[in-house]
Amino acid sequence: MQLTLDLTGRRVLVAGSPAAARRAVRRYLAAGAAVAEIGAPAGLRPDQLDGTALVSLVDDGQDWAPLAARCARAGIPATREAAAAPGGAVTLVGGGPGTDKLLTAAALDALREADVVLFDRLAPHANLDRLAPGAELVDVGKRPGHHPLGQSAIEDLMVARAKAGDHVVRLKGGDPFVFGRGGEEVDRCRSEGLPVTVVSGVTSAISVPAAAGIPVTYRGVSHLFTVVSGHAPLTDDEHRHLAGLGGTIVVLMGVNTLPDLTAGLRRSGMRPDMPVGIIERGYSDSQRTTVSTLGGIVTAAGAARCKSPAVLVVGDVVRQAAGSELRTLADTLAAS
Numbered sequence: 445m446q447l448t449l450d451l452t453g454r455r456v457l458v459a460g461s462p463a464a465a466r467r468a469v470r471r472y473l474a475a476g477a478a479v480a481e482i483g484a485p486a487g488l489r490p491d492q493l494d495g496t497a498l499v500s501l502v503d504d505g506q507d508w509a510p511l512a513a514r515c516a517r518a519g520i521p522a523t524r525e526a527a528a529a530p531g532g533a534v535t536l537v538g539g540g541p542g543t544d545k546l547l548t549a550a551a552l553d554a555l556r557e558a559d560v561v562l563f564d565r566l567a568p569h570a571n572l573d574r575l576a577p578g579a580e581l582v583d584v585g586k587r588p589g590h591h592p593l594g595q596s597a598i599e600d601l602m603v604a605r606a607k608a609g610d611h612v613v614r615l616k617g618g619d620p621f622v623f624g625r626g627g628e629e630v631d632r633c634r635s636e637g638l639p640v641t642v643v644s645g646v647t648s649a650i651s652v653p654a655a656a657g658i659p660v661t662y663r664g665v666s667h668l669f670t671v672v673s674g675h676a677p678l679t680d681d682e683h684r685h686l687a688g689l690g691g692t693i694v695v696l697m698g699v700n701t702l703p704d705l706t707a708g709l710r711r712s713g714m715r716p717d718m719p720v721g722i723i724e725r726g727y728s729d730s731q732r733t734t735v736s737t738l739g740g741i742v743t744a745a746g747a748a749r750c751k752s753p754a755v756l757v758v759g760d761v762v763r764q765a766a767g768s769e770l771r772t773l774a775d776t777l778a779a780s
Contacts, residue, residue: 452476460502464527468500470578529557531609538619538645539567543727550643559610566617599632619647649694652726652755656733666691674698683708692759719762724754
């Protein structure tokens, strides 16, 4: 059973050493409480419980049993909670495709322990005030044509906050090591002598097609899949290798380079009726899937005004898409 208590304007006493209690202090301040702190049992004054609505006892290794007993005699609720994790460290967290329902247990633990969260545009950030209670939330998300902080500035901020003693969570969309520059951020932390941990995330390369009912592999249809960045056009050799591999091709960030991709695959021998799907805004309320063929997807995408963020899937597995009839735009127009 979970009980809630409105602490707005009410006095909360947090008992614990400053480093161990900092997470509890942030959380109660965020809840609107008037927070008082005591760092050691010997520092408790006789009148310090007067007007107190709640006492938080932090398990920091000190003996808070006498204070707990005083709370019981006075009828004041007392909670026990774990000490905050040591600061001066960075945790890179993969946030998955954008919904906090796909955050891992390790990701949720890291967010609860965070002093500051630096989050990207495609990371699940709508409920961060609840997932990282009391943490400072900093939007460092880069958008097309709008980069409030460049990559080096993000890394500078990450390092500076960790060196100041904070537990910094760098929340990224998808998985930090899949086109996410997570490797560069780990290298920077190591070069600065900072402890760094990586929490893997659910990559959008698999999860977003799944949200549209498209498996990246399917028995008797595809036994392999290749994940490609569509941020920049591929070379002729890359198109040739992709077309020759067979299986499923998953392209991230590929809406703007879609004409180049389809033309290159067709030049490399891929059949024009190969199914292609574009899944926009996976797992959001406005998720949309556009399905056509290699020969028709550019026209279909233009007619549907497909935009990023989107995941492209090329392969016969696209036929598994929920409600897919694989009709080209030309077929649709001819039938109307």
